[in-house]
Amino acid sequence: MTSRLIRSSAGAINENLSPRSLNHYLSEARSFLNWLIKSERILANPLSKVSKVEEKGRATRVRRAFSDAELKALLKVAPAYRSIAYLTAARSGLRHGELAKLKWADVVFDSETPHILARAATTKNRLDSRIPMTKELEKELLKHRPKSHRANHPVFPKGVPRARTLRLDLEKAGIPYQDEMGRYADFHSLRYTWGTYLQRNGVNSRVAMELMRHSDRKLTDKIYTDSNLLPLGEVVRNLPDEENLIEILTEISGKTCRNGSRVGEIEPLEKRPKPLCMPLPGYDCRSLATLKLWWRWRESNPRPAILPIRRLRA
8 A cells, every 4th residue: 555655646746856856755755664664663665676766867957047137027026925035035045945944033133244044954954054144135134024023933924935836926027937948947046046146246156155055166156157147248348458459450450551552562572571481402482382392291291301302313
């Protein structure tokens, strides 16, 4: 009965979950069944021979960050209690589960640097972290805090919006859930938005890694930074001009009239500068035939000159 129930449940969620999530749930189910065996509630683990799903080569969900305009539109259409949850996620990088367990005792306003304390019991890496608040987030959380609040009260008493609720808010705001590149805008995209926001505002990569609470800088730079929202064009257009280089290019193009009057002019052979080449014995280096012979010999045999010696013997 237990194995039949597990199989039916796995089949129901198989289409909606990534291979990594399926393997995670399989590991948790095995641990639970092993505990049942130790407590003598069952005799055998029906999942002991079930293999994990292959993760390599499987398509994974690709997310994107929200642009400033999209984030403003989302916060505008959503009710106040959902809007503040979206803003907190987009300006702190807190995950859905961390936001759901956030209490007012974790939000510190009376400090030189107002911050949010992500407790080890709620974080993914099981470590305490202090996340400094932006001025915008600090102002909105102060408005959201009720006067009768207590330290052990949740910051979001009505809960954090789920994926289905977010999709409804995205539809109201006119934001596509999946863009033309096949990337998704789900709740975890708000964490991508935080990472991209840091990079766009010139935050050092090492500092951004700490604010994102990553153990590897590659996650911050490559995965959680939406390169499509980086101001690449603006940065390039604001690069300083090299005046000396421009003057040289202008002289070469003849716009200063130093070389313009010589266009089409053919100098006598004796006045032409000698080409920079290694002349072959018995040949005039200025001759076109000699140059072709030299380059043919140079490309086919870059060792000591054998071809000119044969030419002299002939």
